[in-house]
Amino acid sequence: MKENKVIRLKDDIKLNNPIMLVGLPGVGHVGKLVVEHLIEELDAEKIIEIYSPHFPPQVLVNEDSTIKLVNNEIFACKANDTDILILTGDHQSSSTEGHYELGELYLDLAEEIGVSRIYTLGGFPTGQLTHTDGVIGAVNNHDMVEEMEQYGIEFKESEPGGGIVGASGLLLGLSQFRKLDAMCVMGFTSGYLVDPKSAQFLLGVLSKILDIEIDVTPLEERAKEMEKIAAQLAEMEQQQQGQQQQYLPDTVSSDEDLRYIG
Amino acid sequence: MKENKVIRLKDDIKLNNPIMLVGLPGVGHVGKLVVEHLIEELDAEKIIEIYSPHFPPQVLVNEDSTIKLVNNEIFACKANDTDILILTGDHQSSSTEGHYELGELYLDLAEEIGVSRIYTLGGFPTGQLTHTDGVIGAVNNHDMVEEMEQYGIEFKESEPGGGIVGASGLLLGLSQFRKLDAMCVMGFTSGYLVDPKSAQFLLGVLSKILDIEIDVTPLEERAKEMEKIAAQLAEMEQQQQGQQQQYLPDTVSSDEDLRYIG
Amino acid sequence: MKENKVIRLKDDIKLNNPIMLVGLPGVGHVGKLVVEHLIEELDAEKIIEIYSPHFPPQVLVNEDSTIKLVNNEIFACKANDTDILILTGDHQSSSTEGHYELGELYLDLAEEIGVSRIYTLGGFPTGQLTHTDGVIGAVNNHDMVEEMEQYGIEFKESEPGGGIVGASGLLLGLSQFRKLDAMCVMGFTSGYLVDPKSAQFLLGVLSKILDIEIDVTPLEERAKEMEKIAAQLAEMEQQQQGQQQQYLPDTVSSDEDLRYIG
């Protein structure tokens, strides 16, 4: 496989004024948690598989011991007037050049299907273990700001300060060349842990935008478990901060333990 | 050498219903140990050499001070009704993209020779220095599971949890696009040491599958040596675990020492 | 985007005997600070945008929450007899090969517009937190040395000793193949901090070369702030040097803290 490989699982895809949601692995896995939940709740149908030499050479093992070559996938579902395409996957590109190449591929597919707007979903790292409700946005067309503020999305001057790295940001940039509206919606998250609570809040905002009802109970349960872990970690961190001036190395190593490997 | 270079050492290769075994460097070097042993015991003949700019720029030095450019090689031998092709080598690809490119090349060669099934061989890291007999499998076609369970291969739900990385996994994924049955067979191994004992057990399972008899004595001797080293390391580790709560950094550094560079 | 993308914002660019200034991110951000200041003071007009898969997959967020895909940009302005082109940007290439490819692209554009000389601007790391006024030069044509010494640029034998890494150096090397005069002008800087004071001094030298007047007040204010920080750091460093023989590891870690990520 020297080139990306696109497998279309349906002969003709007819969608009504579709928008596209993008939830790939990233900060707090917020975006991926949101779209995985949506795919299940909305009973979305997988329509496209994308394999690429820019993904790691890896297979995952299914419950029945069959394997799945890591990929990115596009799902489709009907929702009121606006149909929804969902892009998710096991990995983002392993290389810088691959990011750009895959980004254009996703946009080619989106345009082919007639997507009129893209929402990339991600996490906004606060560095705080205590959860704060909130969603911050960035757009590739200023016209979207006013509309989106209605749904409770905050727009803060030049935030995030370090920009947006990876597919969530790049798709906004590349869409601009195609005059395709795209927006990145980021839930506040610690940046240290997989964060279903942030995903739950982001999902609430998203269901208002899309005017759909989503049962968030399953996500809520995962969030409660995670919250306990976060509370324990926060407590540990506080204890350590008391000791920080004497035992700096300990604090450093414990911080490491809190981090997940994205 | 800008492209992979395939050198065919025989003009025509006629094999009877061949299967392919793949044993490349990896966890515990289990897969490579198994196929090296098979090549010797079955007196397999080298039929193809594969050189690639995706392998490190390195030559190995032979006993007679001549050199060998690092490569991957395919051997062939006759065994009952089913002839055997064996793919082994000095390295796996240095780059992500190279993994995919070489993977397709191996499958092109396998198809050209008429291979009907591929077994990739590897190690399943247990994290335990104490040896446990056992072999776990993953398949790219569920039909193989029942057949393989007869030979004592275990199939555990979604195991290994982190998927299978490198050629052993990738070949299963890429074979799927060609409707070619492939299976990864992994011997339990610590993950810290070259493991001839795991290779010996895996070889036992394999000889049942292939219905051949293999003298495992040479491997058994290497296994006994390695077992002594592992026992010493396990003892050291136990002593350190007693000290672990006081001296965490020591344990970490000693763990490092147990690791080999794959 | 598999290839670099050049967007020309003006149909025809007519410049009078133009020279090109290059100020990309690098040591002390000296070069970038200088050209950013010039673009503002000279009210330069953006004429070309360059996007590339060799830049990180990243967007920056503007004040109004719109995004900007990271890129390199060329500005133009009129200044006396000699018009000025300015190349600046968010990043240098992420890969070695990309550096060479982008370097040639910049030179193609420069030649197309009729550039007769290139000045790349950068910082010369002294390793000393105390500021020293001074600018050192390197040329790709020895004829420039005498002319440039008039403006107070120093030329020291084989300095910098480690050569010049990145676009600032590479453009001199690649220009040589085109018989295009190019010079690297480096302001003395600690190498640890963003350095507007070094930028201010370099700007003074540059305005003599270009025979233009530049108001350096804004840069001066930033420099004063930075100077305070540097003075504090220098003091800390002195204190630590007194302890250095006893506490080497501390000194090392504090040095790390002084470093910025370029």
Added chain:
Amino acid sequence: MKENKVIRLKDDIKLNNPIMLVGLPGVGHVGKLVVEHLIEELDAEKIIEIYSPHFPPQVLVNEDSTIKLVNNEIFACKANDTDILILTGDHQSSSTEGHYELGELYLDLAEEIGVSRIYTLGGFPTGQLTHTDGVIGAVNNHDMVEEMEQYGIEFKESEPGGGIVGASGLLLGLSQFRKLDAMCVMGFTSGYLVDPKSAQFLLGVLSKILDIEIDVTPLEERAKEMEKIAAQLAEMEQQQQGQQQQYLPDTVSSDEDLRYIG
């Protein structure tokens, strides 16, 4: 520069039965020291320059403040019956793939000029700071062994154990495909320091092979300086070994200090 760039400085190169010496940066810089000395002593003429996007994006600064884009270069000189080509350079390839591509390019040039044999020169790391006279060889054609033993070159079974990494080894491997005899000659060296003493000894062996006389005085002087430094380091190391069981981390960090960056 997307492709390698070969600049021929002479229109026609007529050499008498030429052999090629290769001395690129590597272990102890032994190979490079030897060929640099030969170029000067034999008054060799530069005939080819090779530039490549696989070299770092870097220029070096000459004594007169002009710059030189990093490259590899081929020199030629007359020596008795056998003329000598010398390949040297500032860097080896930055990437795995680049190593293979440049390797083939060097061999294309060698074949074009009619080279009948290649000697790559390098260092064999002993891990000992105390100098030992000695040169070890590896060949790509066993016929060379007997001939070379006459000149005092040792051939040890499967040594170096880790193979030969980089251009010195790769050129032997790639030459094999062209039926071109090539040999790697390695001087014993600590592996920690630039080693003119090892270079001096290797040069002695080489002048016997090539039947030429070389004044080694300049190299001898550099060797004496370096020997003093090595003696001091060896002394420090001995002192530290006495303390090793108590203070392991110190020893580790001091070992680091002995290492040079190749």
